[in-house]
Amino acid sequence: MAFNSSSGYCTGILQSFVSNLTSSYADQRNEASMVATSVVMFALATLFFNLNLFSGLSDMSAILNPSVRFFLSTSLSLFLPVMSYLFSEAKNEESGNNAGWTTTETELSFRARTILLWMLLVELLRKKVEAILVSVPGGYSGSIERAARIAWLGYLVFHNIRSAGKRALYGALWVLAAAKLVQRFVTLELGKRSFAYGKNPQLCAAYMDQILHEEQEQLLVDNNNNNNSNNGQQQLRGSELLKSCNYVVMGEEDLEKKAGPRGYRLILIEPITIRGQMVAKADSTVVTVGKIWNTEKMTLLFQKKQDPPGLKRLCLSLALCKLLRRMLEGFPITPLESQHCHRVIFDGLCHCQDDDDAAVALFQVLNDEVQFLSEYYHSVHPVVFSSPFFFLANYVLFPVVVSALCVLTAILSGYGDVLYAVHSFKNDNYVVANSVLKMTGCLLSRIAASPVNLFSAIDVFITMLLFLAFVYEEVWELIVFLLSNWFLVSLLCSHVTATSSTPAAGSGRILVGWAVRAILRVRRSTLMSRPSVSFKHFSLLWFCRLSWAPNTRAVPTEAKKAIMERMATNKPLSNGSASTLLQSSHHAELSWACESDSIADVILTWHIATVVLEAKQQQQNTEMPAAGASSAGGDRKVATALSGYCAYLVAFQPELLPDDKDGTERVYNDTMAEMKKKMGCWAYYCSTQEARVGKLMEIAAEAHDDTASTALRKGARLGKALVEKDRAHVWKLLAELWTEVLTYAAPAAGELHVKAHREALAHGGEFITLLWALATHTGIARPVATAGSVV
Structure with a gap:
């Protein structure tokens, strides 16, 4: 359809929409503030859109540049107060214009509704600049601040919007923002209280102290019983040494433990031996480095050829990450642990390949470890919680619950009348009743007629950019989650600990194997591959x-x-x-x-x-x-x-x-x-x-x-x-x-x-x-x- 100034479509169906959209700019009393608002919002929307687009295309990291995050956080801290003032100004202006015509409360002006829509969309995008900090001790100031913003936006939506259809649309956006707030709060609180995340340093400290001392005691006993022994474990090298390594990868939260005056005391399922006997039984959910290196299921995961050794090393990286994070949070590494780790790395990992390959493997393990640590402390996506269960809860069940709440909000906005709610939702919202592209075309066709039409088109473009940035952010978060190292290790551990022989369990193992192979294929592509170990180079002279x-x-x-x-x-x-x-x-x-x-x-x-x-x-x-x-x-x-x-x-x-x-x-x-x-x-x-x-x-x-x-x-x-x-x-x-x-x-x-x-x-x-x-x-x-x- 051609859009021009004489188009019957534009002059007919969209006449009221365009006139409402441009009426606020036609009133020159607040022209400066309205133009400034549009310009600032255009810059902010463009920044969010480009940030999501180019950060996604550049790498798969869940970390946002701290400088960019600080700039956006500072800017957004002033966003809600300023926009609330502009919303009030637009609302009062419309009320003043209609004061002599009616004594009843009128619907918000299009300008006021546009500002309110921007506030809701920016609130949904705000999580892009907020790191998911699982290990922050106490303090709920951030959660209270976010809850206050959501409550204020809910008041603006349900107190000011009269039309049932418009209230359903804006109410659905508010429900989505509120649901994401609750989701984030619950996730972080459960993470802080979990021994897999927030309390993991205490558990790892007790775990390492206990198993290493028991291993030393067992070694002394064996040496005393056999004086001619050559210390079998001391002779282990390469993969054999890694098969005896009991550094925990995942599942340590399932260990039986008891709090004591000097920290936690673990009740081990079976004793440690110098031959690398596992901390947990074969049917336990606790996964160690030794279990990863010992299991034949890793080979069965790849049907045509042996499993890539990089997957085993990735599990070792996560185990080392947990040990290093424990040190950063006040639990020092003991000399006994340092000696043991020296052997695991230099006598175990570095003897699995030739010298050159061993060096490459070592630094890839260290690079993955630091990447794990970086994402734990500074991730803006919930990759730390990656697991099949979290995927189902966060990306399958949560959208279903939110959709149901949005439908309920629409029905309540229609006073319980479902048919009335449906018709109101369609007739009261121009975007639903007519294509947003058609409305944009009408505005673009009238840009040359007046600067008012230009700024009106910019307002529509801003709304589209914010909405597209939000959709892109949600999709990209899911992609980063699925392709993250955390999720890959979680799938590998799930595959290793699967012991049931039922048909359902067999189907589950097949599904996990397919998912791991699919992730590896995607990550090998150009855009999704992770960077190699690199550093900066500088010369003082040139x-x-x-x-x-x-x-x-x-x-x-x-x-x-x-x-x-x-x-x-x-x-x-x-x-x-x-x-x-x-x-x-x-x-x-x-x-x-x-x-x-x-x-x-x-x-x-x-x-x-x-x-x-x-x-x-x-x-x-x-x-x-x-x-x-x-x-x-x-x-x-x-x-x-x-x-x-x-x-x-x-x-x-x-x-x-x-x-x-x-x-x-x-x-x-x-x-x-x-x-x-x-x-x-x-x-x-x-x-x-x-x-x-x-x-x-x-x-x-x-x-x-x-x-x-x-x-x-x-x-x-x-x-x-x-x-x-x-x-x-x-x-x-x-x-x-x-x-x-x-x-x-x-x-x-x-x-x-x-x-x-x-x-x-x-x-x-x-x-x-x-x-x-x-x-x-x-x-x-x-x-x-x-x-x-x-x-």
Whole structure:
């Protein structure tokens, strides 16, 4: 149908609708406020729509950027009061216009109803910026605030709207908002009181303490009974060790427990043995890492080939996540647990594959663990509660109940007359009686006639955007839920614990197997695949470009392998001096670059030297020697990647380094200020690579032993020394040094350092957060520094 100013459809059926819509703009007394309201609402609706659309297409994370969430929360905190004032203004304006014509209460103006509709839709979208915090202790201020908003909106709807059909429509939206409030409150309260979620740290602390001590006692008994024993469990490696691992994955809330003066005491179903006998019986709902690795059902889940090992490692990630979360909430990891976890990770997980594959597997486990932890503390979707039961309750039964309540609201709005309610709902609402696209077409056809028609069309477009954003958000929440790691692990555990041989149970296992395979197929697609382990890369010297933001690179496999091998050893950590000591021929002339009590100073010194060496070799454009070429290439890749990441930490994430944040920032700012002074203002912001390297070589020539006190001077002097050395040997030295420096910076340096890593989880965590988690699990720590010592 063609829509134009002379269309009989527009001038006939929609004449009253369009005239009502544009009448508020025709009255110029409040023109400024109405136009401003439309503009602000258009911006807000566009932001919500784009946020839902592009955040969904970019990744599958349930985490919203904290900066965006803070901005939206601040904006929405003023939304309801401001819009309530504008609603009252629109309502009073209509009442004033009709004061001389009638003494009865009239229906709300179209402008007032539009504002009320916006308020309801924004309230439904507000959950996008509210994290689902299961572990927040006590406090109901947030719930009370949300309940007050819902109650106020209910008053506005049922006190001001007279028409039965309109009251049914607006009442249904209010019922949906109120039902979601109740749903959220009940979910969070049950989660806080559940040993699977809110009380899980206390339970895990008791669980780990008890099973490890009983395991140690059993080991001592067996050794005493058989002096010739070679400690069978100590000889276990790879998958055999993981089959004996009793770290709980799911179902621990079903364990029998008793509260005591020092926490909970578990009543285990059967004793632990050194051969990895399960905590629970085979028909129990408790799932451990050992049960996942032992079961043949994982293989039966994939009919044509063996199950992907990534699924077993995903379960291990969740088990480690529960242990790390317990530490973050005040239950420290014991030395006995650290020793045990060190063996599980480095003797078990890392011995299941070849060296390169083992490093990739290890960091994927750590990455998934940090992702679990990030979603637990900062998710805006209920992925933490993922399970088949929650899916049925939240996404099947809940919509049915809400639909019934909406129908009941419509019937009550029609005073109990069902036929009258149906006819009123259709006749009183233009959107139901006529297509919203047809109404929009009529408005668009009249835009050129008057600016009033333009703003009226914008109001309709705002409403459509808000409604589409809400629908998209609901659909995307379901998709994120179904494709989340939490739901996948829940399905795997359900499959593993299914023991019944009834036909119904067999059908259930088939359905679970089909669901797991479907999820894996979808997640392997381009849009739904999760990102690999990556980190940011930054250079202090080559920052003249359009964007100051550091780029993101995948962590090289060689770097993962080097870090894994270094952290698997029991050698004391150092700030790089240990790597120079290994190269005895270079120790005397290079160890001075590590003689600093500031890790930031050491990082900047060696970073500048590494970048100078890399640039000089690129300028020379010579071929790598044939002997050891592959090894030197791998060492160079490790050194340059870790150097750039450490520089990024100094420049952008100083709180994640063990030094004091202010001290790290001072070292960085002093270095950049000196660089600007030496190079000049123009060259500092824009100069070629050759010019910068040349200037650094001049600085190196001036920097004698007594003057090379700053990071820039020491870095230039060190870079000049490295350029003169054998290429293959120097890259091997740098690869070892940067591996040492990064592992030295990983362990926690106190409560503030732990807090910084926890806050980094809001962004999904940094690469060094993975290393911090690994160091925390395995008990790796820096040597205690004495006054005036350099480690």
